[in-house]
Amino acid sequence: MFDSLNPRALFQLSLLLVSTLAWPTVVRSEDSSPSGSRAVLEVPLEVRQLVSPAAGVVAAPALQMRQWALSANRVWSQCSIQFSVRDARPVDADALGLPIRPQNQQDLSRIHDTLFPSPPVGAIPLHFAGIWGFQDPTTQFVLHGLGWFFLTGDSSVSRGVKTIGAMIGSEHLSDSDRLGYLIGHELGHALSLPHSDDGSIMGSNRGIAGDSAKRISEAQCEQSRRFALTYVM
Numbered sequence: 001m002f003d004s005l006n007p008r009a010l011f012q013l014s015l016l017l018v019s020t021l022a023w024p025t026v027v028r029s030e031d032s033s034p035s036g037s038r039a040v041l042e043v044p045l046e047v048r049q050l051v052s053p054a055a056g057v058v059a060a061p062a063l064q065m066r067q068w069a070l071s072a073n074r075v076w077s078q079c080s081i082q083f084s085v086r087d088a089r090p091v092d093a094d095a096l097g098l099p100i101r102p103q104n105q106q107d108l109s110r111i112h113d114t115l116f117p118s119p120p121v122g123a124i125p126l127h128f129a130g131i132w133g134f135q136d137p138t139t140q141f142v143l144h145g146l147g148w149f150f151l152t153g154d155s156s157v158s159r160g161v162k163t164i165g166a167m168i169g170s171e172h173l174s175d176s177d178r179l180g181y182l183i184g185h186e187l188g189h190a191l192s193l194p195h196s197d198d199g200s201i202m203g204s205n206r207g208i209a210g211d212s213a214k215r216i217s218e219a220q221c222e223q224s225r226r227f228a229l230t231y232v233m
């Protein structure tokens with residue numbers, strides 16, 4: 001399963017989605033091109049790989065980290081969204097006292113909060129964080145990745161990003177097809193998309209990602225582009 005957030009967080013996510021639909025629409029003119037030839041949105045990522053020399057998890061070259069991250073572009077080209085990597089580097093879990101084998105969402109939150117104490121300006125944090133393979137005690141799901149966004153403030157005029165990001169367990173890094181799908185799904189969450197069992201990439205429970213599961217609907221594209229333009233870029 002690709003499930004990400006605990007039920008309370010999912011509830012919050014749903015509330016945020018409702019709010020999203022009511023927000024003033026801020027869309028650049030190229031988005032409404034009747035020909036469908038919309039401009040490509042470049043969404044920057046900041047990539048971190050959590051490594052642990054003691055546990056034998058060693059840093060990948062920066063180029064490799066970039067290739068992992070950009071595998072999501074195959075999926076997101078449907079929305080004319082292309083992720084770019086602004087920065088990619090390893091972080092030593094042992095030196096920071098972070099768990100290389102997280103056991104629950106609290107561990108994952110700690111990793112994120114330590115590496116990004118405040119949200120990066122104009123980019124989405126993407127972590128390749130340790131060795132997962134645990135059943136989350138809150139959801140009972142076996143987590144492979146996480147993606148989230150939360151906004152600050154209650155009013156549409158003062159909203160900003162409180163926290164945003166995506167994390168992937170390092171055990172998936174060797175399967176480039178699956179990785180592109182997994183990161184694509186989690187970045188979908190980071191761009192405000194909830195789960196949607198409509199056969200799209202945002203399905204909540206997909207053991208094997210077939211071609212149809214790599215689809216992103218036009219409505220999902222529009223919502224993601226609007227979110228990226230308003231809150232990320």
Ligand SMILES: [Zn+2]
Nearest residue numbers: 002003004204
């Ligand atoms: Zn999910």
